[in-house]
Amino acid sequence: MVERIPILKIGETLLVTIQVDFHDRVALALQEDLTDKIVTHSSKGVLIDISSLEMVDSFMGRVLGNIAKTSRLLDCHTVLVGMQPAIAITMTELGISLQGISTALTAEDGMELLKALMSKKQKRVSHGRQIARK
């Protein structure tokens, strides 16, 4: 049995706190679990807290990027919060760019960003309805 990272559902968003031991299989299991939950709960946003992670290597970078890409395809936004400066420096030198992932420094900022991203989409949807009615 692979150890799994808990995913909390709060309204339309899912909350994930990645623990220190972000082993490869745990990372892949999280990717799977999140995709499932986004679909079952019709979640619109995912907040991933990585403040207790001590490093992000190319494998983890790829998993995080895949989570963001997959959730986007499912009409859901991902925001990464709490990245330590040392990790940001190291990832940049390693050459990982987390394309398509929005980031915020704190969980609070991340929630604000998610709300903004989610409301932008709602506006677009209501705009689309207006056009359809005409």
Add this chain to the structure above:
Amino acid sequence: MVVKSQESRAIKNEDDIAVVRSSVKRVVALLNFSLVNQTKIITAASELARNVLEHGGGGEARIELVDEGDRVGVRLSFEDLGKGIPDFDKAMEDGYTTGKGMGLGLGGAKRLMDEFSITSNSPSGTKVSITKWQERI
């Protein structure tokens, strides 16, 4: 250069990559490396340990504390007896991968460390060594 201490860790599965990371973490914490440099060293170790497993079919990591008088450092060697790397220059290029990775591990590990060397292991396989130095205080 004097080797002050040495330990080896087998790399046979994914959990061993995490074991290598925590062993490296424990050793670099002894050397007063800045948090940024600690993170760089652990990340480079994670990349190379994963290469040993993914591309080399498993192998071993050696973690050494080294001393050159005015500076001390950590030297990490990753060895396997896998299929080896036919073209080092190509393998070092960012974006070059024969797997499903991003092709960043080797080039990235080189950038993150002070010294980097890659050699063929005989009769087959690969050995990558990386070192990071710290002024003695």
